[in-house]
Amino acid sequence: AQTVTQSQPEMSVQEAETVTLSCTYDTSESDYYLFWYKQPPSRQMILVIRQEAYKQQNATENRFSVNFQKAAKSFSLKISDSQLGDAAMYFCAYSDSGGSNYKLTFGKGTLLTVNP
Amino acid sequence: DTGVSQNPRHKITKRGQNVTFRCDPISEHNRLYWYRQTLGQGPEFLTYFQNEAQLEKSRLLSDRFSAERPKGSFSTLEIQRTEQGDSAMYLCASSLPTSGDVETQYFGPGTRLLVL
Numbered sequence: 212a213q214t215v216t217q218s219q220p221e222m223s224v225q226e227a228e229t230v231t232l233s234c235t236y237d238t239s240e241s242d243y244y245l246f247w248y249k250q251p252p253s254r255q256m257i258l259v260i261r262q263e264a265y266k267q268q269n270a271t272e273n274r275f276s277v278n279f280q281k282a283a284k285s286f287s288l289k290i291s292d293s294q295l296g297d298a299a300m301y302f303c304a305y306s307d308s309g310g311s312n313y314k315l316t317f318g319k320g321t322l323l324t325v326n327p
Numbered sequence: 328d329t330g331v332s333q334n335p336r337h338k339i340t341k342r343g344q345n346v347t348f349r350c351d352p353i354s355e356h357n358r359l360y361w362y363r364q365t366l367g368q369g370p371e372f373l374t375y376f377q378n379e380a381q382l383e384k385s386r387l388l389s390d391r392f393s394a395e396r397p398k399g400s401f402s403t404l405e406i407q408r409t410e411q412g413d414s415a416m417y418l419c420a421s422s423l424p425t426s427g428d429v430e431t432q433y434f435g436p437g438t439r440l441l442v443l
Binding site (some may be wrong): 215244246248254255256257258261262263302304306308312313314315316317318319320 | 362367437
């Protein structure tokens with residue numbers, strides 16, 4: 212079974228600075244999808260960024276980028292120019308890309324605090 | 328497109344009672360997922376529908392749980408004879424597979440269940 216590990220339960224960053232959240236995963240598949248979701252307090256889960264495993268180029272979305280290391284099974288999220296609104300729980304997630312069930316396997320999350 | 332909606336947002340019930348939650352997916356999304364999230368954890372997969380067919384159920388889904396998606400539109404999740412261990416946030420997500428693109432799930436705000 213696939214597993215996702217987020218080794219940092221909590222992280223903090225100063226406003227306008229850069230922070231990197233770590234994620235490792237375990238799978239025997241060669242093609243799959245990886246995601247970062249953000250869950251603000253008492254609000255719904257929002258997609259931050261996504262990556263297809265067969266694409267070597269790291270995904271970027273504005274201030275958010277990933278460092279995808281397929282051989283190391285690592286998928287870290289970098290947030291540049293951190294803003295107060297970035298404060299949230301961040302979840303790394305994995306799904307297979309074959310078959311018909313793209314269920315997500317989540318890590319336990321990293322709580323990000325942004326200090327003014 | 329109004330996003331995924333879930334009702335009720337909060338539910339308090341006494342142990343042994345039955346509860347039912349509803350999820351309305353994004354229109355035209357043919358896949359619908361249910362997840363459960365307990366405090367301090369990432370969401371865990373419960374079950375999955377493609378149109379009206381329930382295609383997979385997690386071993387987490389005991390026989391007290393039942394889910395339906397009549398006519399492939401909204402879905403309901405019923406828990407019979409609730410137990411205190413059922414207290415959690417129940418999340419619904421929907422997706423629409425698109426050829427050549429990463430299948431992405433969009434989440435609702437969740438239903439928070441407290442069993443007394």
